[in-house]
Amino acid sequence: MLRKSVSMYLREHREELLSSYFKLLRFPSIANAPMAEGCGPCAEWIAGRLRGLGVRAEVLPTAGQPAVVGELHVDDSLPTLLAYAHYDVQPPDPLDLWRSPPFEPEIRDGRLYARGACDNKAGVILHLWAVEAYQRGGGLPMNLKVIFEGEEEVGSPHMEPFLAAHADRLAADALIITDGGFFDHDCPAICYALRGLCYFEVAFTGPDRDLHSGAAGGVVRNPIHALAAMIGALHDETGRVAIPGFYDDVRPLTDAERDEWARLPFTDEQEMRRHGVGVLAGGEAGRGTLERKWARPSLDCNGIWGGYTQAGSKTVLPSKASAKISMRLVGDQDPATIDAAFRKFVADHTPAGIRSEVSAFGLARPVLLDREQPAAEAVRGAFREAFGLETRMVRMGASIPTTELFQRILGLDGVVTGLGLPDSNIHAPNENLPVDHLLRGAEWMAAVYQLVSETSAPSGKPAK
Amino acid sequence: MLRKSVSMYLREHREELLSSYFKLLRFPSIANAPMAEGCGPCAEWIAGRLRGLGVRAEVLPTAGQPAVVGELHVDDSLPTLLAYAHYDVQPPDPLDLWRSPPFEPEIRDGRLYARGACDNKAGVILHLWAVEAYQRGGGLPMNLKVIFEGEEEVGSPHMEPFLAAHADRLAADALIITDGGFFDHDCPAICYALRGLCYFEVAFTGPDRDLHSGAAGGVVRNPIHALAAMIGALHDETGRVAIPGFYDDVRPLTDAERDEWARLPFTDEQEMRRHGVGVLAGGEAGRGTLERKWARPSLDCNGIWGGYTQAGSKTVLPSKASAKISMRLVGDQDPATIDAAFRKFVADHTPAGIRSEVSAFGLARPVLLDREQPAAEAVRGAFREAFGLETRMVRMGASIPTTELFQRILGLDGVVTGLGLPDSNIHAPNENLPVDHLLRGAEWMAAVYQLVSETSAPSGKPAK
Numbered sequence: 001m002l003r004k005s006v007s008m009y010l011r012e013h014r015e016e017l018l019s020s021y022f023k024l025l026r027f028p029s030i031a032n033a034p035m036a037e038g039c040g041p042c043a044e045w046i047a048g049r050l051r052g053l054g055v056r057a058e059v060l061p062t063a064g065q066p067a068v069v070g071e072l073h074v075d076d077s078l079p080t081l082l083a084y085a086h087y088d089v090q091p092p093d094p095l096d097l098w099r100s101p102p103f104e105p106e107i108r109d110g111r112l113y114a115r116g117a118c119d120n121k122a123g124v125i126l127h128l129w130a131v132e133a134y135q136r137g138g139g140l141p142m143n144l145k146v147i148f149e150g151e152e153e154v155g156s157p158h159m160e161p162f163l164a165a166h167a168d169r170l171a172a173d174a175l176i177i178t179d180g181g182f183f184d185h186d187c188p189a190i191c192y193a194l195r196g197l198c199y200f201e202v203a204f205t206g207p208d209r210d211l212h213s214g215a216a217g218g219v220v221r222n223p224i225h226a227l228a229a230m231i232g233a234l235h236d237e238t239g240r241v242a243i244p245g246f247y248d249d250v251r252p253l254t255d256a257e258r259d260e261w262a263r264l265p266f267t268d269e270q271e272m273r274r275h276g277v278g279v280l281a282g283g284e285a286g287r288g289t290l291e292r293k294w295a296r297p298s299l300d301c302n303g304i305w306g307g308y309t310q311a312g313s314k315t316v317l318p319s320k321a322s323a324k325i326s327m328r329l330v331g332d333q334d335p336a337t338i339d340a341a342f343r344k345f346v347a348d349h350t351p352a353g354i355r356s357e358v359s360a361f362g363l364a365r366p367v368l369l370d371r372e373q374p375a376a377e378a379v380r381g382a383f384r385e386a387f388g389l390e391t392r393m394v395r396m397g398a399s400i401p402t403t404e405l406f407q408r409i410l411g412l413d414g415v416v417t418g419l420g421l422p423d424s425n426i427h428a429p430n431e432n433l434p435v436d437h438l439l440r441g442a443e444w445m446a447a448v449y450q451l452v453s454e455t456s457a458p459s460g461k462p463a464k
Numbered sequence: 465m466l467r468k469s470v471s472m473y474l475r476e477h478r479e480e481l482l483s484s485y486f487k488l489l490r491f492p493s494i495a496n497a498p499m500a501e502g503c504g505p506c507a508e509w510i511a512g513r514l515r516g517l518g519v520r521a522e523v524l525p526t527a528g529q530p531a532v533v534g535e536l537h538v539d540d541s542l543p544t545l546l547a548y549a550h551y552d553v554q555p556p557d558p559l560d561l562w563r564s565p566p567f568e569p570e571i572r573d574g575r576l577y578a579r580g581a582c583d584n585k586a587g588v589i590l591h592l593w594a595v596e597a598y599q600r601g602g603g604l605p606m607n608l609k610v611i612f613e614g615e616e617e618v619g620s621p622h623m624e625p626f627l628a629a630h631a632d633r634l635a636a637d638a639l640i641i642t643d644g645g646f647f648d649h650d651c652p653a654i655c656y657a658l659r660g661l662c663y664f665e666v667a668f669t670g671p672d673r674d675l676h677s678g679a680a681g682g683v684v685r686n687p688i689h690a691l692a693a694m695i696g697a698l699h700d701e702t703g704r705v706a707i708p709g710f711y712d713d714v715r716p717l718t719d720a721e722r723d724e725w726a727r728l729p730f731t732d733e734q735e736m737r738r739h740g741v742g743v744l745a746g747g748e749a750g751r752g753t754l755e756r757k758w759a760r761p762s763l764d765c766n767g768i769w770g771g772y773t774q775a776g777s778k779t780v781l782p783s784k785a786s787a788k789i790s791m792r793l794v795g796d797q798d799p800a801t802i803d804a805a806f807r808k809f810v811a812d813h814t815p816a817g818i819r820s821e822v823s824a825f826g827l828a829r830p831v832l833l834d835r836e837q838p839a840a841e842a843v844r845g846a847f848r849e850a851f852g853l854e855t856r857m858v859r860m861g862a863s864i865p866t867t868e869l870f871q872r873i874l875g876l877d878g879v880v881t882g883l884g885l886p887d888s889n890i891h892a893p894n895e896n897l898p899v900d901h902l903l904r905g906a907e908w909m910a911a912v913y914q915l916v917s918e919t920s921a922p923s924g925k926p927a928k
Contacts, residue, residue: 292683
């Protein structure tokens with residue numbers, strides 16, 4: 001059971017806790033290169049805050065945005081929990097759809113609105129709050145290490161060398177990754193499998209400058225047509241990805257998982273409402289919604305641009321057209337294999353008169369985690385204690401690239417969990433979390449610490 | 465022969481003439497709605513200049529940008545020439561490819577660079593200069609009417625009611641449309657047929673907001689995919705437009721024209737160099753370049769946009785994707801028929817989960833003009849006199865929507881001609897005309913006035 005002093009502290013300091021969260025949310029910590037000046041100050045603020053709580057914390061550079069690393073060592077006889085979350089956020093556009101500015105947090109109808117309010121500054125603040133409550137109430141019940149990354153939303157391109165370089169420093173007995181979420185309202189979850197990601201930018205160039213469509217139309221190949229035809233060819237009529245070999249390494253869904261998922265509180269109608277659509281027409285025909293989302297790979301064009309895109313008309317035959325195209329991968333697809341297959345597909349669909357270029361952003365491998373480890377049991381117990389709710393075991397359609405890196409480099413299977421709700425609008429305008437839910441989350445995290453201290457084994461020693 | 469006083473005036477006042485052209489070029493007279501504040505002042509400047517030369521000139525409103533209309537009546541026994549050009553220009557983007565700012569004219573290596581320097585403020589200034597030279601040297605040899613439009617580059621959407629309302633005021637014996645150009649360096653031309661235009665914006669909407677591609681990828685239909693597939697389906701593998709019925713009314717090219725075109729100074733290599741491409745891969749396979757450009761319809765996507773289009777990566781499944789799509793039409797295609805066929809095609813290619821909208825901008829009918837009228841002979845004679853060059857009869861791949869309106873509403877077949885050169889970069893960055901060529905053009909226009917006065921018949925009277 002959670003120490004009373006800890007839960008009292010959290011209940012009696014709601015306003016101060018929220019006030020510190022507002023400060024964190026005001027940093028425009030977007031990791032995309034042209035906007036990244038908000039990351040460094042955000043990392044420094046977190047490290048400063050940690051130090052104020054007695055954690056030995058540093059901002060460590062990577063080849064991109066810095067990471068915050070900290071340690072609060074209590075006693076060698078206690079287990080060590082490593083906590084991962086990311087302080088960088090998605091770009092906030094389209095800005096005109098936000099009801100309040102994305103980096104000026106606002107509470108409306110009991111919900112806290114801000115870019116990052118859910119994904120994933122909530123994952124950071126829960127630890128700051130839990131540490132604060134324990135430090136004010138007698139100290140932590142276990143050893144804590146933290147790593148708060150600054151480039152998750154751009155695919156964690158520098159985490160692999162970073163984790164390798166700091167492997168000793170980050171060694172731990174358990175790992176909690178608070179970048180997950182609830183499966184539904186009143187339905188907390190642990191995610192034991194995540195899809196991987198390949199993200200590309202493709203540019204098709206035709207003439208060396210924009211031409212007049214009257215003078216060149218019907219004579220010069222239009223790069224938008226060529227790009228559109230290539231994108232059109234990426235799926236067949238049944239919604240399958242048409243890149244040769246794309247499905248070769250896909251591990252089929254087991255009957256056990258299919259049965260487990262059938263018992264989840266889930267309907268297609270619910271899913272449609274969540275996404276604001278009237279039909280679930282994406283993906284492979286003939287497969288269930290959760291299977292398509294969790295156990296099958298997908299391919300999406302995330303953006304496209306070229307030629308004249310302002311109001312009115314301009315009769316231009318453009319020089320260039322570009323698209324961002326990404327794929328979600330599942331076990332046992334290898335991003336390197338998919339990368340090569342995609343590049344070959346683009347080359348095969350580049351007609352005469354067009355020059356194509358493919359650049360890759362982050363690659364992340366799909367990952368499958370240990371469902372039954374002690375830390376997972378601690379998280380389930382804490383949800384029971386703080387929320388009075390049973391935890392469901394789920395997969396996730398999204399990617400958290402470091403999850404696979406922790407497994408491969410540090411030998412740690414993370415417990416992927418968190419507070420996100422289906423209507424939290426992550427990666428979208430008006431991102432939010434209910435304030436009560438968030439503050440109850442602080443008690444949940446404090447309970448996780450307590451239960452980890454009771455169930456996990458410190459290095460080299462058997463579990464108590 | 466051109467009066468000596470007129471040609472002397474033009475030669476002795478080069479700097480003043482250029483200085484007035486610089487003033488005209490500095491107006492950012494872009495007719496596209498969000499930028500159109502530059503049009504009114506430009507029209508007022510032109511009208512003021514005309515009045516200073518003794519022309520009764522007014523700025524007349526339309527439902528969009530105003531037109532400048534003027535008349536200089538000399539004598540009832542003289543023929544009346546109506547002069548058309550347009551003072552509006554294409555938007556200058558992409559701005560970063562201009563070597564000097566588009567609305568700050570600059571002379572480099574004997575060429576005058578500015579947006580509109582060729583298309584089509586040159587067509588306006590030639591008349592201002594010719595009138596000035598005649599007025600300073602004894603008066604015009606014929607009656608002149610002018611109409612300078614302010615919305616040609618957006619498809620002249622308001623010219624049809626405007627011409628109908630002012631038909632009496634614009635009545636004339638001949639019409640010169642100086643929005644054409646040379647077929648090649650040292651090869652002046654008269655254009656006797658222009659392609660028509662249908663211009664559309666198409667929007668495909670899927671979910672009602674941008675979604676996370678991890679949470680929705682493989683479940684929700686992506687509007688970029690649907691739009692790309694539709695655009696991809698607009699052409700078949702031989703480059704033919706695949707809209708059912710698209711070619712039904714296309715008038716085949718005659719053998720006589722094919723023979724005439726074969727004698728033009730034209731090679732595919734030349735065309736490739738002009739467009740900056742290594743292959744002429746646009747349009748229908750198996751047809752010659754000039755046929756595809758002048759006598760066959762074409763379809764181009766002029767712009768496309770949707771989703772995340774900034775630097776780096778964002779894993780979004782976007783709500784909406786849009787494209788601008790235009791078609792160049794030839795006789796006897798009817799824009800209204802093509803409009804309906806295109807809308808049906810889009811509807812037929814809108815899959816479940818996507819809502820499509822089509823809006824039309826300007827529609828222009830294709831046009832075929834009288835090649836042998838007296839004013840055409842006057843233009844040919846003037847090119848001989850001012851440039852020492854023979855004029856070729858050509859078609860044009862582009863559209864000048866008012867050409868067809870003048871024919872249909874005023875009963876006037878225009879002589880479409882002008883100074884534009886293949887490397888003038890119209891509709892593109894670094895638009896230009898050589899200064900000497902432009903000033904020789906002033907003498908050409910003065911000679912056109914003289915020859916029209918000698919060869920055209922005034923209303924109701926036989927030619928002299």
